[in-house]
Amino acid sequence: MVDRAALVAHARSTIAKGSKSFAAASRLFDRRTCERAQLLYAWCRACDDIADGQVLGHGASAVQDAAARLSRMRALTAKALAGEETGDPSFDCLGVVAAETGLPARYAHDLIDGFALDAQDWRPRSEADLLRYCYHVAGTVGCMMAVVMGVDPSDEATLDRACDLGIAFQLANIARDISEDDAIDRCYLPVEWLVEVDIPPGEHMKPPFRPRLAMLARRLAIMAERYEASARVGTKRLSFRAAWAVLAAAGIYGDIAREVAARGERAWDRRVSTSGADKLGWVITAAWQAAGRQLLPDAAREGLWTRPR
Numbered sequence: 001m002v003d004r005a006a007l008v009a010h011a012r013s014t015i016a017k018g019s020k021s022f023a024a025a026s027r028l029f030d031r032r033t034c035e036r037a038q039l040l041y042a043w044c045r046a047c048d049d050i051a052d053g054q055v056l057g058h059g060a061s062a063v064q065d066a067a068a069r070l071s072r073m074r075a076l077t078a079k080a081l082a083g084e085e086t087g088d089p090s091f092d093c094l095g096v097v098a099a100e101t102g103l104p105a106r107y108a109h110d111l112i113d114g115f116a117l118d119a120q121d122w123r124p125r126s127e128a129d130l131l132r133y134c135y136h137v138a139g140t141v142g143c144m145m146a147v148v149m150g151v152d153p154s155d156e157a158t159l160d161r162a163c164d165l166g167i168a169f170q171l172a173n174i175a176r177d178i179s180e181d182d183a184i185d186r187c188y189l190p191v192e193w194l195v196e197v198d199i200p201p202g203e204h205m206k207p208p209f210r211p212r213l214a215m216l217a218r219r220l221a222i223m224a225e226r227y228e229a230s231a232r233v234g235t236k237r238l239s240f241r242a243a244w245a246v247l248a249a250a251g252i253y254g255d256i257a258r259e260v261a262a263r264g265e266r267a268w269d270r271r272v273s274t275s276g277a278d279k280l281g282w283v284i285t286a287a288w289q290a291a292g293r294q295l296l297p298d299a300a301r302e303g304l305w306t307r308p309r
Contacts, residue, residue: 002085002092008035010089011042018045024279025252028245028286029149036100036148037245039093043080044111044141046090047073051115066119073112081105103144104153111140124190131305133188134170135163139307142166142231149242156309161234163307165250168227172257175220178213179205179268189216210265221261228254230301235293243293248286252279 015023015038026037050069076086080095097103114136124130146162147153174181174188181187182205189204197212204213228250235243255274260267 002096004096007039007042007089007093007096011035011038011093014038014042014045014090020279022249024283025245025249028241028248028283030239030241033149033242036097037145039097040141040144040148042090043077043094043097043108046088047077047112047115051118070112070116070119073115074109077108077112081108097148101147102153103147107140107144107147110136114140118186121185123187126190126192128305130174130188130190131167134167134174135305135307138166138170138173139163140166142169143307146234149238149246151237155237158234158237160301160306161231161237164227164234164301164304165231165246167305168224168231168250168257169253171220171224171227172253172260175217175224175260175267176256176272178217180271193219205268214264214267217267218261221257224257225254227304230299230304232289232293233296233299235290236296240290244286244290247289247293248279248282251282251286255282 015026019041022041026034026041029037050073051066076088076091077094079086080091081098083095083099086092086095094108098105098108114133117133117136122133124133140163142162142165143159145166146159151158151162153159178187178189187202187204191201193216194201194204197215199209199212203209204216231250232247235246238246252274255278256272259272263269263272
């Protein structure tokens with residue numbers, strides 16, 4: 001029998017060390033939702049760390065046993081979703097939140113498929129490829145978080161908006177982390193984009209190409225803003241506190257993409273982050289936005305990539 005309180009404590013410690021942004025936003029949920037969000041985060045963080053040979057999101061390195069890592073991840077996840085104890089607290093966290101919310105297993109499996117793409121040294125050729133990858137590694141998390149927040153798993157329209165927020169977050173991450181990804185021989189800029197601006201493969205971080213790279217980063221930021229705007233419409237289907245947390249996270253992460261775009265060629269001289277004051281500012285602003293969320297126009301998702309059903 002798993003000790004839920006101990007798992008919640010483990011999850012709370014994990015999110016505090018792994019993501020100050022998500023930790024700040026999660027505190028805006030009611031207690032039960034906050035705990036479930038943190039439980040889900042602990043599993044996501046563990047999977048990411050296993051895949052990238054890192055600790056709490058830091059120190060990523062090329063791994064030599066990717067297939068074995070994926071196999072372990074899949075086995076532990078399947079066991080947790082089946083309601084069995086795994087012996088790993090982060091995976092047991094998934095088991096608890098899945099049992100309590102009716103979380104569809106396919107989203108967990110789709111997330112692991114995203115890690116599999118990285119293990120295969122996959123690179124996006126087109127913008128559609130990039131967005132498909134963003135779905136697997138982040139849009140799935142948006143869908144799972146929506147269910148944690150009380151969205152019915154059959155409410156596809158709201159889940160599409162939740163997926164959009166995950167995609168927006170991932171596009172911001174990609175723009176911010178271009179240099180860090182290059183250091184471990186990864187590149188998530190579509191090949192077609194690089195060809196358009198005449199950047200040779202593997203050369204995008206070289207000084208002569210910085211102006212063109214800055215153009216591509218701005219392109220990512222503009223895309224992120226479109227998906228963020230779509231996600232904001234979806235908050236109309238959430239409770240006030242859930243909408244407050246989502247809108248705070250959207251603002252905090254949106255600022256990352258906006259800052260990358262604003263810095264231009266200097267975006268990768270030092271890592272873009274948001275200060276404690278900035279986070280607090282978004283918490284305050286998001287409360288006002290959540291209060292008025294029903295006034296948001298029902299904007300269509302026209303032109304946006306749609307997740308697989």
